[in-house]
Amino acid sequence: MSSQGESLQLQPLPVASLSPAVASLVAGAPTAKLLAVRGMAPLRPAELLVAIYQLSFDAEPAIRTAAEAAPASFPDNVINPPLGEALPAPLLHFFAARLPDQRTAVLERILYNPATADQTFVMLAGRLGESLLEIIFQNEVRLLRCPAIVEALFFNKRARMSSVNRAVELCARNGVRLEGIPAFDEIVNAIRQDPEATDGAATDGRFQAAITAAEAASGIDEASGDAEELFDEEAVAKEKERASGMSFIKFDQLRIFEKIRLATIGNAYCRKMLVRDSNKLVAMTVIRSPQITDMEIRQFAGSTNVCDDVIRYIANSRECSKDYPVKMALVSNPKCPLGSSLRFLPYLHQDDLRNIARSRNIPGALATAAKKLLQQREHGRQ
Numbered sequence: 334m335s336s337q338g339e340s341l342q343l344q345p346l347p348v349a350s351l352s353p354a355v356a357s358l359v360a361g362a363p364t365a366k367l368l369a370v371r372g373m374a375p376l377r378p379a380e381l382l383v384a385i386y387q388l389s390f391d392a393e394p395a396i397r398t399a400a401e402a403a404p405a406s407f408p409d410n411v412i413n414p415p416l417g418e419a420l421p422a423p424l425l426h427f428f429a430a431r432l433p434d435q436r437t438a439v440l441e442r443i444l445y446n447p448a449t450a451d452q453t454f455v456m457l458a459g460r461l462g463e464s465l466l467e468i469i470f471q472n473e474v475r476l477l478r479c480p481a482i483v484e485a486l487f488f489n490k491r492a493r494m495s496s497v498n499r500a501v502e503l504c505a506r507n508g509v510r511l512e513g514i515p516a517f518d519e520i521v522n523a524i525r526q527d528p529e530a531t532d533g534a535a536t537d538g539r540f541q542a543a544i545t546a547a548e549a550a551s552g553i554d555e556a557s558g559d560a561e562e563l564f565d566e567e568a569v570a571k572e573k574e575r576a577s578g579m580s581f582i583k584f585d586q587l588r589i590f591e592k593i594r595l596a597t598i599g600n601a602y603c604r605k606m607l608v609r610d611s612n613k614l615v616a617m618t619v620i621r622s623p624q625i626t627d628m629e630i631r632q633f634a635g636s637t638n639v640c641d642d643v644i645r646y647i648a649n650s651r652e653c654s655k656d657y658p659v660k661m662a663l664v665s666n667p668k669c670p671l672g673s674s675l676r677f678l679p680y681l682h683q684d685d686l687r688n689i690a691r692s693r694n695i696p697g698a699l700a701t702a703a704k705k706l707l708q709q710r711e712h713g714r715q
Contacts, residue, residue, distance in 0.1 A: 341426045341452040345390045346383065350421075355380050359387045363396060370399040372407055379415040386424040404431040409438050416442040422450040429453050434462055444468045451479035458485035463493060470496045477507055484513035488623075490598055494540035495533040498524045498590060502531070515618045516593050523589040530590065540591050544599065546582045551602040584610070593618050604629060608639050616640050620647065627656060634669075635662030648673035661685055667695050674699050678706060686710075 348356060354376055358369055368374055369384050376384060389400040404412065404427070416428060416439060429443050430453075443449050444457065444465065458469050466486065470476075470493075476483050483500045486492045504511055505521040514520065524530040584592070584606055596607045596618040608619040619625070620633065620643050633639055634647045634654075647653045648663050648670060660677040663669045678699070681689065689695065690703035 340456075341423060341450050343423045343427055345387055346421055346423070351383065351387070352380055355384045355387065358384050359391070363393055366391065366393075366396050367399060370396065370403045372403075372411060378411065379418050379420065382412060382415050382420065382424060382428070386421075386427050389427065401431065404428045405433060405436075409436065413439050413442055417446055419448045420446075422448055422453070425449045426453040426456070429457055434460065434465075437462075437465060440465055441468060444472075451475060451482065454479065455481045455485050458482050458492075459489055461489070462491050466492050467496065470500055473503055476500055476503065477509055480504060480509050480511050481513070484511055487511075487514050487594065488598055490544060493533060493537045494591060494594065495531050495536045497594070498530045498536065501590075515597055515621060516614045519614055520590045520593055527588055527590075530588070536588075536591070539587070540594070543582050543587065543591065543595060543603075547595070547600050547602045550582070551600045582606070589615070597622050598624065600624070601626070601629060605632075608633055608643060613640050613642050616643050617646065619643070620653075627659075631656070631658045631662050634659045635666055637666060637668055639668075641668055644668045645670055645673070648677075664689055664699070665692070665695065671696055671698060675702055678702055683707075683710065 351359070358365060358374060358376070365374070366388055369376070369381065370388055372381065374381060374384065385400050385403045388396055391397050391400065412428065416425065425443055425446060425448060429440065429449070432439055432443075434440070440457065440461065443453070445468070454469060454472075454475060458466065461469075466489065469482065469486065483497075483504055486500060487497055501511065501514065501517075501520060502524050505517075511517050529535040582603075587595070589612065592607055592610060592612070592615045595603045596610075596615055599607075601624075604619045604622060604625060608616050610616050616639060620630075630647060630653050633643055644663070644666060647659065654660060654663065654677070657680065660680050664674045664677050664681065674695070678686070678689070681703075686703055686707055690700055690707055692700060
């Protein structure tokens with residue numbers, strides 16, 4: 334069994350491994366195949382699951398489609414017992430991927446099956462709810478063997494903060510680095526120094542309350558339409574006034590491991606607040622978040638309230654600075670390193686370049702360079 338987190342490649346089982354009844358069915362008439370994917374074939378439960386899996390590769394599109402839909406349509410009493418048997422790992426992955434999260438009894442069966450592949454755990458760790466995730470957390474041998482599972486749990490909002498902390502510390506204690514988790518070393522140190530880090534009563538409630546409040550705050554932001562004023566002090570004051578009627582997040586009371594996880598998986602409200610955090614690790618986690626949008630990058634690029642490291646990161650990232658509004662925001666921001674601003678200057682449109690040349694909020698050397706570039710362009714048109 335592979336210990337890597339890459340996606341499991343599904344392919345038909347070798348014909349030689351099939352029972353005579355299944356081999357005969359998959360090589361038989363389309364009518365018999367369709368009856369099988371509807372659960373009406375004279376097969377043992379485990380054989381039925383194998384047949385459904387094999388038929389998902391059938392040459393007939395209608396049969397493939399029916400087989401793909403079968404796992405979600407079959408009742409628990411039909412597929413639950415055989416999913417606990419030593420079935421092929423690709424088959425278990427096939428069923429796990431197609432069962433809705435609400436089918437907890439069946440998914441639990443797959444999670445407790447030793448034959449289930451690590452890649453299946455990675456997939457499920459990223460999407461299941463709290464109760465099923467706790468089964469994954471308990472399997473420490475598997476977590477250490479496949480660190481990608483812990484990383485998937487970290488990125489799942491429904492995973493308990495205390496359980497995530499225990500899994501992260503478990504890996505660190507056993508010399509397993511989680512490269513996919515931002516600021517891993519700092520998180521580990523913070524967990525080890527905080528006696529409440531793995532205490533569910535304290536940590537879980539605080540983190541979940543922050544997630545819930547952030548979702549409510551995000552709704553207020555959308556309704557107010559002030560997304561363009563994220564860093565305007567007056568807008569921030571208004572935001573706090575609007576939020577006074579709800580459970581407002583006290584970001585300064587959150588632990589470093591909670592802030593970093595919120596900055597990574599939280600919504601836009603979390604990011605806009607945490608990008609201004611006094612801890613540079615938190616702010617840098619925001620800008621590296623896989624959830625960040627182009628609009629947010631442009632807003633951060635033009636803000637004087639974020640740390641220099643965030644501005645420098647945006648300026649030095651080809652992906653972040655690819656859009657014109659970001660280049661313009663960086664050049665207009667006095668916190669942007671002069672070398673980066675000068676590099677973006679030639680990309681500016683004539684009117685924007687003229688405004689930069691007149692601006693008193695930027696370094697004099699940049700304004701002078703803008704004037705020279707304007708003169709060169711005007712001279713070139715003559």
